[in-house]
Amino acid sequence: MKVKVQTLDGKGKGSDLELNDAVFGIEPRADILHRVVTWQLEKRRAPAAATRERADVARTGKKFGRQKGGGTARHGDRRAPIFIGGGKAHGQRAREFNPSLNKKVRALGLKMALSAKAKGGSLIVVDNLDLGEAKTAALKAQLAGLGLGKSALVIDGEALNVGFAKASANLREINLLPAIGANVYDILKHDTLVLTRAAVEKLEARFNG
Incomplete structure (x- = not known):
């Protein structure tokens, strides 16, 4: 599956990026997604x-x-x-409250959540999260061009972009996670999923490693 890599303001589109079909191209199953989300929410309970x-x-x-x-x-x-x-x-x-769920089912659930966003047209890939200035108002104006909907989950690479994290802290509709924190519940909960190039590489390496 190919997607266009966009800039953070949505004005410029770079080269195509080939997404691994084993991660972003499988058919989602509601029963698997339900099992993983239920397991996640139950694990949170004290x-x-x-x-x-x-x-x-x-x-x-x-x-x-x-x-x-x-x-x-x-x-x-x-x-x-x-x-x-x-x-x-x-x-x-x-x-x-300490439920167990097979590791393969958990991995499959995450692949299906990513695939659901890709198939539904709710996946956006950006080159990086670099900002000219780490200001909330400037970031909000930039993101308006991406068409994120009511809420968006932004996943970065191994480490979070400090400037973007600071500027997005006061935006209720934006949540930011590192690639290691990607999970089914948060992906499905948001209208749009935004991945950086580094996040795509990390997620694909996570399943192929």
């Missing part, structure tokens, strides 16, 4: 801590007061939830 219930509280089990004649309610031990220091009734149970 473990739920357990609360101490009646059996976990260290208090006496001796019967509290007389059964009859005290003029108060009948109680068993001091571990009851109605007492201060008693166990929690129907407390939260400990839960660990």
Whole structure:
């Protein structure tokens, strides 16, 4: 698959870039993408801590007061939830969220996400992210020519372009990642995917290495 390499302002188009069909040209499958996105979101969840219930509280089990004649309610031990220091009734149970997903399925999901953007016409390849000046207003004016839509994920090479990162920090519609951080959820979440030449090389090397 060939794409035109554009400049950051969208005004100039350079040479064609041949994308690896094994990475950008496979047919996306909704079930694979769903599995990978679900796995990603579940991995983000923090473990739920357990609360101490009646059996976990260290208090006496001796019967509290007389059964009859005290003029108060009948109680068993001091571990009851109605007492201060008693166990929690129907407390939260400990839960660990650490799902597993085969590495090949995860890799296939990322290839399918990249291919979905390429097939849908939502993939833009730019030469680099160099800016004349690292100013938010100047960057916003430049990006207007690319037609990014409501949101765009920009993926750079091994390291992020410092000037672009600084200028795009206040743009809500722009998110920036290094190539190593490319993931299915973020790619599918944004309307447009912008890759630099360095990002394309890194992504292809990631799967072919």
